[in-house]
Amino acid sequence: MKLTINGITHQVEAEPDTPLLWVLRDELGMTGTKYGCGIAQCGACSVMVDDIVTRACVTPIESLENRRITTIEGIENDPVGKRVVAAWVKHQVPQCGYCQSGQVMAATALLKETPHPGDDEIAAAMVNLCRCGTYNAISAAIHDLAGDERTGQ
Amino acid sequence: MRKLLSVLLPVIVLAAAGVTWFATRVPSSPFDGVAGSQAPSPELIQRGEYIARLADCVGCHGSPDQPPFTGGLEMATPVGSIFATNITPDKETGIGNYSLADFDRAVRHDVARDGHHLYPAMPYPSYAKLSDDDVRALYAYFMHGVKPARHANKASDIPWPLSIRWPLAFWSALFMDHGSHHEQPSENAVWNRGAYLVQGPGHCGACHTPRGLAFNERALDDSNPLFLSGALLDGWYAPSLRGDPNRGLGRWSEDELHQFLKTGRNRHAVVFGSMTDAFNNSTQFMTDEDLRAIAHYLKSLPGDPRRDGPAWHYDPKSNDTLALNARLKTPGAQTFLAKCSFCHGADGRGQGQWFPPLAGAASLMARENASSINVTLNGSKRVVADGIPDAYRMPPFREQLSDRQIADVLSFARSSWGNNGEPVKPEEVKHLRESTDPANSSVIILHMR
Incomplete structure (x- = not known):
């Protein structure tokens, strides 16, 4: 079947029930999306499907034909994603970095849904786990991005 | 007095002899x-x-x-x-x-x-x-x-005199209804084969038919509307297999039933709880012909609108409570989004046959809420179809979520998308958390099935 990832259409051979994560990492060699828990609880494998944050480890590719998949490899082609990555660098968010491609995905999806999220909205949307505990830095970066929009910079 | 005794004694002796004969006789076999x-x-x-x-x-x-x-x-x-x-x-x-x-x-x-x-x-x-x-x-x-294989039987730990057989x-x-299965001449061969498989070897009623005080199945065939009308056993609620649209198979087609028994999943549900074993060990090995007969027979069992209520319809209104700025205000909604929605869909509709929908799920509408609590606490077992373990399974949330959080998220799911299940109480979660904990000495042990 055909999958459109970061604007490029790939022909993939995997069975329809294969998780998107395995296709990304094993078949297409796009290893920026990480395997964490495998049961949709940690968020390390987050990607966007039609701009909605999605856990690649529990998404069978069957449902993804004609959908728009965005991974960390293509995030900077997206204007919001580009700003998120810049804020992540500015705030030096990552420590070990393993969860961060997922965190960037969650933040980008949040800002696409609502450009000026309040504290509650940030708390509601940013549920990815980080074992290094970079939550404060993530929060600071997103508040910065939300403020960015507000001041039109 | 003496006269009375002389009359009573033979009666008592005769009765005792009759009881002894009945209880110890060896029933005859055609073989x-x-x-x-x-x-x-x-x-x-x-x-x-x-x-x-x-x-x-x-x-x-x-x-x-x-x-x-x-x-x-x-x-x-x-x-x-x-x-x-x-x-x-x-x-x-x-x-x-x-x-x-x-x-x-x-x-x-x-x-x-x-x-x-x-x-x-x-x-x-x-x-x-x-x-x-x-x-x-x-x-x-x-x-x-x-x-x-040499393997000595383990004696029961039932004390005397209760252990007398x-x-x-x-x-x-x-x-018991003694005697082999009788064909219904008014029904066709497929129906009769299905009836035989369901009532006989398949022993579906052992879990799905409610039991009486003596732990007896209250119906052994379709002549009684309680047959396969749903029952609680071992901390799981085996749902109705009758035509009830909410808590039974009313919305399933024969093809979907066949698919469920053959592959363990369809667009309505995935096997979980005790049904995983029944699927892994039994139903998937049945021939397509037999599975179609079972499906045909089960679809002939009428539901009971008085028990089941008006038929479920998807209601998208509840998705409003999941909006980014609203979900922290509704108990259970944030937990649903963070823990459940990535598999079961933010709209509750599941993902094809791979992840079951919560919208319209029988276990979320059943009055007995044990299955939904149990599977949330303990997750689902591996579904092995055709020798291949499935790629997806429900994780246990025992260590992650409190009694209150599980009660809230289940109450949310039981009342969203048109579901009409009653709320779950934290005490109910607490009870099942203890009785299904493998570390607990009084953990639920399988009952008769």
Whole structure:
């Protein structure tokens, strides 16, 4: 079947029930999306499907034909994603970095849904786990991005 | 007084003699006197293996670390535990000395070779309906297709005098329909085959039919509307298999039922709880013809609108409570989004046949909420279809979510997308958390099924 990832259409051979994560990492060699828990609880494998944050480890590719998949490899082609990555660098968010491609995905999806999220909205949307505990830095970066929009910079 | 005694005494003696005769008699078998010495044909053994799959013998008479059919599975009764027995043809510890008639008496008449009555943990009220041909094939398989394995039976821990077996003769007399399955001439062959499989070897009612005070199934066939109308057993609620649109199979087509029993999943549900074992060990091995017969038969059982209420329809309104700025205000909504929605869909509709929908799920609308609590606490077991473990399974949330959080998220799911289940109380979660905790000494042990 055909999958459109970061604007490029790939022909993939995997069975329809294969998780998107395995296709990304094993078949297409796009290893920026990480395997964490495998049961949709940690968020390390987050990607966007039609701009909605999605856990690649529990998404069978069957449902993804004609959908728009965005991974960390293509995030900077997206204007919001580009700003998120810049804020992540500015705030030096990552420590070990393993969860961060997922965190960037969650933040980008949040800002696409609502450009000026309040504290509650940030708390509601940013549920990815980080074992290094970079939550404060993530929060600071997103508040910065939300403020960015507000001041039109 | 003396006169009274002289009248009463013979009556008492006669009654006692009658009771003793009834409780200790060896029921007759159509195979009495049939010699079983000649080796059966490979076809008969193969046929018997298939019957053993239909009847899911290994589900109870097998345990993971032992050779097949050596028993050992612990099952609870109100007065103590009993253990499934060795049914390999080992002469000392198994059934190697059983004649065909002995075997028939154990399977269809609840009496073992030494004359003791079996506990109805063995679903003989259902197996009583097996045909003579199927019993003969099953015997051929167990004698010649199963390897004898030495494995001593474990004695029950039921204390004397409760451990006396002869009163079970009266249980059987009261709660069993004796005699093989009878065809309904008004129905077609497919329906009749389905009825035979469901009521007989498949023993679906052992879990799905409500039980009475004596732990008897309250109906053994479709003449009673309680048959397969849903029952609570071992901390799981086995839903109605009748035409109820909410808590039963009313919205399933025959093809979808067939797919569920063959592959363990369809767009309505994925097997979980005790049904995972029934699927892994039994239903997936049934022929397409038999599965279609089961589906056809089950779809002929009417639902009960008084029990089930108005039919479920998807209601998208509840998705408003999941909006980014609203979900922290509704108890359970944020937990649903963070823990459940990535698999079951933010709209509750699931992902095709791979992840079951929560919208319209029978277990979320059933009055008995045990299944939804249990699967949230403990997750689902691996579904192994055609030798391949599935890619997705429900994780346990026992360590992640509190009683309150589980109660809230289930109450949310039970009242969203048109679901009309009652709220879940934290105490109910607490109770099942304790009774299903493997570290607890009074953990739920399998009941009769």
